[in-house]
Amino acid sequence: xxxxxxxxxxxxxxxxxxxxxxxxxxxxxxxxxxxxxxxxxxxxxxxxxxxxxxxxxxxxxxxxxxxxxxxxxxxxxxxxxxxxxxxxxxxxxxxx
Amino acid sequence: xxxxxxxxxxxxxxxxxxxxxxxxxxxxxxxxxxxxxxxxxxxxxxxxxxxxxxxxxxxxxxxxxxxxxxxxxxxxxxxxxxxxxxxxxxxxxxxxxxxxxxxxxxxxxxxxxxxxxxxxxxxxxxxxxxxxxxxxxxxxxxxxxxxxxxxxxxxxxxxxxxxxxxxxxxxxxxxxxxxxxxxxxxxxxxxxxxxxxxxxxxxxxxxxxxxxxxxxxxxxxxxxxxxxxxxxxxxxxxxxxxxxxxxxxxxxxxxxxxxxxxxxxxxxxxxxxxxxxxxxxxxxxxxxxxxxxxxxxxxxxxxxxxxxxxxxxxxxxxxxxxxxxxxxxxxxxxxxxxxxxxxxxxxxxxxxxxxxxxxxxxxxxxxxxxxxxxxxxxxxxxxxxxxxxxxxxxxxxxxxxxxxxxxxxxxxxxxxxxxxxxxxxxxxxxxxxxxxxxxxxxxxxxxxxxxxxxxxxxxxxxxxxxxxxxxxxxxxx
Numbered sequence: 001x002x003x004x005x006x007x008x009x010x011x012x013x014x015x016x017x018x019x020x021x022x023x024x025x026x027x028x029x030x031x032x033x034x035x036x037x038x039x040x041x042x043x044x045x046x047x048x049x050x051x052x053x054x055x056x057x058x059x060x061x062x063x064x065x066x067x068x069x070x071x072x073x074x075x076x077x078x079x080x081x082x083x084x085x086x087x088x089x090x091x092x093x094x095x096x
Numbered sequence: 097x098x099x100x101x102x103x104x105x106x107x108x109x110x111x112x113x114x115x116x117x118x119x120x121x122x123x124x125x126x127x128x129x130x131x132x133x134x135x136x137x138x139x140x141x142x143x144x145x146x147x148x149x150x151x152x153x154x155x156x157x158x159x160x161x162x163x164x165x166x167x168x169x170x171x172x173x174x175x176x177x178x179x180x181x182x183x184x185x186x187x188x189x190x191x192x193x194x195x196x197x198x199x200x201x202x203x204x205x206x207x208x209x210x211x212x213x214x215x216x217x218x219x220x221x222x223x224x225x226x227x228x229x230x231x232x233x234x235x236x237x238x239x240x241x242x243x244x245x246x247x248x249x250x251x252x253x254x255x256x257x258x259x260x261x262x263x264x265x266x267x268x269x270x271x272x273x274x275x276x277x278x279x280x281x282x283x284x285x286x287x288x289x290x291x292x293x294x295x296x297x298x299x300x301x302x303x304x305x306x307x308x309x310x311x312x313x314x315x316x317x318x319x320x321x322x323x324x325x326x327x328x329x330x331x332x333x334x335x336x337x338x339x340x341x342x343x344x345x346x347x348x349x350x351x352x353x354x355x356x357x358x359x360x361x362x363x364x365x366x367x368x369x370x371x372x373x374x375x376x377x378x379x380x381x382x383x384x385x386x387x388x389x390x391x392x393x394x395x396x397x398x399x400x401x402x403x404x405x406x407x408x409x410x411x412x413x414x415x416x417x418x419x420x421x422x423x424x425x426x427x428x429x430x431x432x433x434x435x436x437x438x439x440x441x442x443x444x445x446x447x448x449x450x451x452x453x454x455x456x457x458x459x460x461x462x463x464x465x466x467x468x469x470x471x472x473x474x475x476x477x478x479x480x481x482x483x484x485x486x487x488x489x490x491x492x493x494x495x496x497x498x499x500x501x502x503x504x505x506x507x508x509x510x511x512x513x514x515x516x517x518x519x520x521x522x523x524x525x526x527x528x529x530x531x532x533x534x535x536x537x538x539x540x541x542x543x544x545x546x547x548x549x550x551x552x553x554x555x556x557x558x559x560x561x562x563x564x565x566x567x568x569x570x571x572x573x
Contacts, residue, residue, distance in 0.1 A: 011452065027445065033504060
């Protein structure tokens, strides 16, 4: 499966990465180089193999008690915000 | 310090002076925190005088820039985090300070830990203290924990924190004549460590000796309710394990690690390691890990896929620099395009592609199945052996810029280390010899899940046998 320029534009859009037009063709070439190398995985017989979704076998995700154990600390939460006002993040308009 | 020959303040001042001299040449630290270090050292001296010294009391360390440190800029060496200054401390660095460690500063690394040469850092590459013979060309300390490895090798700290997603502790350790261990997945809490690929990321130390690495890991590891994948198993005494005999242990040697084009000196080093293990009374068992060659391609699906999800949070809204566009989406796109470096963008695109509709089964699901095959190879092997011995890297350190053009050639650096990440196993790299140019070469010991003790026992034995004493000349002084 080769990645064409249309796919590169689509994937960049999905990833929310502005890709200047002159970078589209070189990026397609770079990605194809990497994906061509990855294609060798098709040689492996994976019939009936369970996908490995966790690095540790039999790990159960523990639940914590449903109680408030943190929070009420807006100053710390907003400390690194590029823009904030009155205890809120200020973001660009989302709905017109 | 225990013998009162010097204080932590003395030691800390000596390291601060050494960093001031070396850092303009090595670029190992991206932030230095001399005032914090002096205050911690003073407090440590007082604690020691009061008979309350912790296991790391007064020991000056460097912290990789991937670990959030309260009040000290943390950027994962990416432009997108700007001047991000955490209001909290990562569990691992917090535990080191709990045990008395002193922080000298934040260490350089590949951007978001994506790289094997430290060349993708927003703050420029780290230079290794090592040089080829009498040449003065700049060599890589490896990556992604290049700052950690360079700082430890150049005596700019006693030890350092590092992280390993595909070999980022062990490859730099091997390139710089230092010791690095990636523990079993889940041993160290990932809380407060900037995420790259969550099912592979593990923290561990880079240190000067196997024993030092055991002492540091003891403080870094342990259950943390704030990381749901953190293991609840009790911690064994790692330092005690370094004193254990390996007589009668079975050590596996995988035939698949004899790769095409491997330099003869790596092959010879491996054979030497085998002889040292035999001389210590271990039995060598040939084993097969037949899916080894598929580990790197598997990694380059799983890791970018997880990274593309983890890095979705960098949208310029809550932290970092925002680059405005004509609407919300273009603000996201501009922010991310200007904040992320080329390699990070490449991996985000690969990850997004392999997770996108129509390709998920062909790439991501298949990679998860191949990952299972790789893990099964290890499970089968560990039915017959107690530990596995391999070379740590397929070559000695290369020069900065030498592998710039071909991402796949760069990825191949991690061919011997990446399997332990995919299978979640503990693995340690230690220096064992120097090549014809005088550069360090490392061996790797891989253990069963949760059996860091065998890894430490075998590694300490090899370390004693190797008697590695080479040091990089301090050419910057």
